Amino acid sequence: MPTGVALHDAREQLFAAAERLLVRDGPSALTSRSITAEAGVAKGVLHRHFDDFDDFVVQLVQRRILLTTSIGVSLEQTAGTATVVHNLVGALTRIFHPVTLALVSMITARDGLRARLRAVTPIGVPILAEAASVISSYLLAEQFAGRIRADADPGALAFTIIGTAHLLFAGELGGLPDDSAVEEIVAHAIVGAEPGVAP
Amino acid sequence: MPTGVALHDAREQLFAAAERLLVRDGPSALTSRSITAEAGVAKGVLHRHFDDFDDFVVQLVQRRILLTTSIGVSLEQTAGTATVVHNLVGALTRIFHPVTLALVSMITARDGLRARLRAVTPIGVPILAEAASVISSYLLAEQFAGRIRADADPGALAFTIIGTAHLLFAGELGGLPDDSAVEEIVAHAIVGAEPGVAP
Amino acid sequence: MPTGVALHDAREQLFAAAERLLVRDGPSALTSRSITAEAGVAKGVLHRHFDDFDDFVVQLVQRRILLTTSIGVSLEQTAGTATVVHNLVGALTRIFHPVTLALVSMITARDGLRARLRAVTPIGVPILAEAASVISSYLLAEQFAGRIRADADPGALAFTIIGTAHLLFAGELGGLPDDSAVEEIVAHAIVGAEPGVAP
Amino acid sequence: MPTGVALHDAREQLFAAAERLLVRDGPSALTSRSITAEAGVAKGVLHRHFDDFDDFVVQLVQRRILLTTSIGVSLEQTAGTATVVHNLVGALTRIFHPVTLALVSMITARDGLRARLRAVTPIGVPILAEAASVISSYLLAEQFAGRIRADADPGALAFTIIGTAHLLFAGELGGLPDDSAVEEIVAHAIVGAEPGVAP
DNA sequence: ACTGGCGGGACACCCCGTTCCT
DNA sequence: AGGAACGGGGTGTCCCGCCAGT
Numbered sequence: 125m126p127t128g129v130a131l132h133d134a135r136e137q138l139f140a141a142a143e144r145l146l147v148r149d150g151p152s153a154l155t156s157r158s159i160t161a162e163a164g165v166a167k168g169v170l171h172r173h174f175d176d177f178d179d180f181v182v183q184l185v186q187r188r189i190l191l192t193t194s195i196g197v198s199l200e201q202t203a204g205t206a207t208v209v210h211n212l213v214g215a216l217t218r219i220f221h222p223v224t225l226a227l228v229s230m231i232t233a234r235d236g237l238r239a240r241l242r243a244v245t246p247i248g249v250p251i252l253a254e255a256a257s258v259i260s261s262y263l264l265a266e267q268f269a270g271r272i273r274a275d276a277d278p279g280a281l282a283f284t285i286i287g288t289a290h291l292l293f294a295g296e297l298g299g300l301p302d303d304s305a306v307e308e309i310v311a312h313a314i315v316g317a318e319p320g321v322a323p
Numbered sequence: 324m325p326t327g328v329a330l331h332d333a334r335e336q337l338f339a340a341a342e343r344l345l346v347r348d349g350p351s352a353l354t355s356r357s358i359t360a361e362a363g364v365a366k367g368v369l370h371r372h373f374d375d376f377d378d379f380v381v382q383l384v385q386r387r388i389l390l391t392t393s394i395g396v397s398l399e400q401t402a403g404t405a406t407v408v409h410n411l412v413g414a415l416t417r418i419f420h421p422v423t424l425a426l427v428s429m430i431t432a433r434d435g436l437r438a439r440l441r442a443v444t445p446i447g448v449p450i451l452a453e454a455a456s457v458i459s460s461y462l463l464a465e466q467f468a469g470r471i472r473a474d475a476d477p478g479a480l481a482f483t484i485i486g487t488a489h490l491l492f493a494g495e496l497g498g499l500p501d502d503s504a505v506e507e508i509v510a511h512a513i514v515g516a517e518p519g520v521a522p
Numbered sequence: 523m524p525t526g527v528a529l530h531d532a533r534e535q536l537f538a539a540a541e542r543l544l545v546r547d548g549p550s551a552l553t554s555r556s557i558t559a560e561a562g563v564a565k566g567v568l569h570r571h572f573d574d575f576d577d578f579v580v581q582l583v584q585r586r587i588l589l590t591t592s593i594g595v596s597l598e599q600t601a602g603t604a605t606v607v608h609n610l611v612g613a614l615t616r617i618f619h620p621v622t623l624a625l626v627s628m629i630t631a632r633d634g635l636r637a638r639l640r641a642v643t644p645i646g647v648p649i650l651a652e653a654a655s656v657i658s659s660y661l662l663a664e665q666f667a668g669r670i671r672a673d674a675d676p677g678a679l680a681f682t683i684i685g686t687a688h689l690l691f692a693g694e695l696g697g698l699p700d701d702s703a704v705e706e707i708v709a710h711a712i713v714g715a716e717p718g719v720a721p
Numbered sequence: 722m723p724t725g726v727a728l729h730d731a732r733e734q735l736f737a738a739a740e741r742l743l744v745r746d747g748p749s750a751l752t753s754r755s756i757t758a759e760a761g762v763a764k765g766v767l768h769r770h771f772d773d774f775d776d777f778v779v780q781l782v783q784r785r786i787l788l789t790t791s792i793g794v795s796l797e798q799t800a801g802t803a804t805v806v807h808n809l810v811g812a813l814t815r816i817f818h819p820v821t822l823a824l825v826s827m828i829t830a831r832d833g834l835r836a837r838l839r840a841v842t843p844i845g846v847p848i849l850a851e852a853a854s855v856i857s858s859y860l861l862a863e864q865f866a867g868r869i870r871a872d873a874d875p876g877a878l879a880f881t882i883i884g885t886a887h888l889l890f891a892g893e894l895g896g897l898p899d900d901s902a903v904e905e906i907v908a909h910a911i912v913g914a915e916p917g918v919a920p
Numbered sequence: 921a922c923t924g925g926c927g928g929g930a931c932a933c934c935c936c937g938t939t940c941c942t
Numbered sequence: 943a944g945g946a947a948c949g950g951g952g953t954g955t956c957c958c959g960c961c962a963g964t
Binding site for chain 3 (some may be wrong): 889
Binding site for chain 6 (some may be wrong): 762763764765767769
């Protein structure tokens, strides 16, 4: 029964399987066994490619952080186009993917994970901290473009947006909130930072 | 946790023990065994007083919700006194007790808990939803008092404040953020809702 | 399904189950799981009563050593009765029970076991060394009784008997050798030590 | 093991590696992986040259049996020279090489091996049975030479010697017993079979 | 009513013999 | 030939729910 064939991308297969599990069955269903079973590979594959189960999860989180920053790159390229709210809603919807929510939940629930992630995210909640950074950069770009007031604080604004959006997305059990709901909280958050509004 | 009421009851002893564990060892350390051990009672006691371990946690959460609303009552009584920011900072610091953070983390990580809590908190994240409601009521009171602009949206504002504050408090691994940091995010959130700021 | 009833002799049940397994399925079938399954108890019972799986086996061996010495006591009481050969054959048949053979095999095959047993049997093969000691004591008693020549060496004689008998018993795959075969090797071993045979 | 023949062959390399492992790390360290690693070849090599891992071990045992019989040939050539005890001590020391002890231990511990070896050694413990046969032949030769009494039973004597020697050698954990100890047990075993000793 | 052992399941980690693609 | 993967098994550990004794 052994195939003998080397999985040319064992790591990717395991990551993809883990994300499917997180979306389908939630964070508590993520075990080394369920992952390898979902990936259709042998149990030992995970331990051959990762030091530890926690190591796997840490790298899954890091992958998510990379994806988050890549969303940030796309977002930044939209600076000056469409509307700020529209751009933010799009980015937030991609950032707060169910996988992100599940991972954030795991991180805050399991002590060991948090400790290991201190190395990559020293302060703040992993993924969310990077998401805030990404939003902040975008808002700075919009500030240069004149679509955000010069006296606004992009960092504080981003922090507010991420915190509020996380609360919104985490409030939905299974699915995603309506775009209109996201739009509403984003609009509310930046209302004071828009140029039209004089102090 | 500081209820002031004498722990004459086994239930109270278990609740107190659970909260001590959450603060000391984090959410992953909360098991039926660790609780009864911490309380110094036999394992069976928990199951005599609660249907289930999840039932125990649900009631622990409900207790926290009650405490949150009682903080809301105190907060509402401060409407019109001191400053809005000061009052909010005090309330948030009490609301986002480490126990709250740990419980929220458990709720979002464990599917079963979330499902059972739908009965008491149909929408939003349990505890946080109630906290937002509490803040909203307070802001409404301040609106009546004229310290929040009439055209502000207390509900949206409260949602933003809770989301942002949660992100801030959850970002601290062990301890609590500085009061100044809390003040900063609160001040930033309500800056557009203060009467002095003309549109 | 839990009975709740405390196994009043959990250790004995586990020992008995292990010996049944050794006899029925051989040394390689002795795992912590198979033992608890055979005993009809929960997996945790073994680890509640023994530090380790190896600890369990060590104690199983020690039990066998105790049984061996108790056979020695019975044997010694037969000194002067029946015939020396008959008495020895009876004792050897009881000493070289399939369980003994399986345990000796395990001890010599698994390094860890041997190391732990150094504490109880510093020199020689555990169980077999004690068996030789037992036989030696008996022969000494017979020497006093005049049924073994005064110039015979009981220790060397016992060592020869145990070594030869072990080879005989271990040579039988499943069952036991005929009594006549045992008698033959015993008779041959002590032929030079009998009083009738002048040097 | 010291065959003197060049290890030009993969089979020989594997056999040599296995014997090194048996001597260095004991029977429990003999796995297909450790062997190929020790030999510095790929894991597949073993299965290319042997049906099965057990097949490999069986052939290793057969090799040992061959070596034992070749020791017998040398021994038989010493009949009539030096002393019987001296000749036997030399042969036994070569026969009970650590590799032999480890293999005998494996055979008695692993059911499958024993079954397969029934084909080559129908009765008795493999290797030891052949060793007894070898000693028996030698004693028969000495009987012809008049150095063993005519009424002695070479087969029974050989059986006793092998059993006793095995017990002696197996009792040493790592190393070998002193030559004097071997001499002692051999001398004791044949004392009654020497011509000088009249019945 | 409390106590503490038990049942049963799951989990991470590890090792083994084996197969077979590169 | 080399080495990754496979399927199975084993150990130690944990957890929850239960319940016979005390």
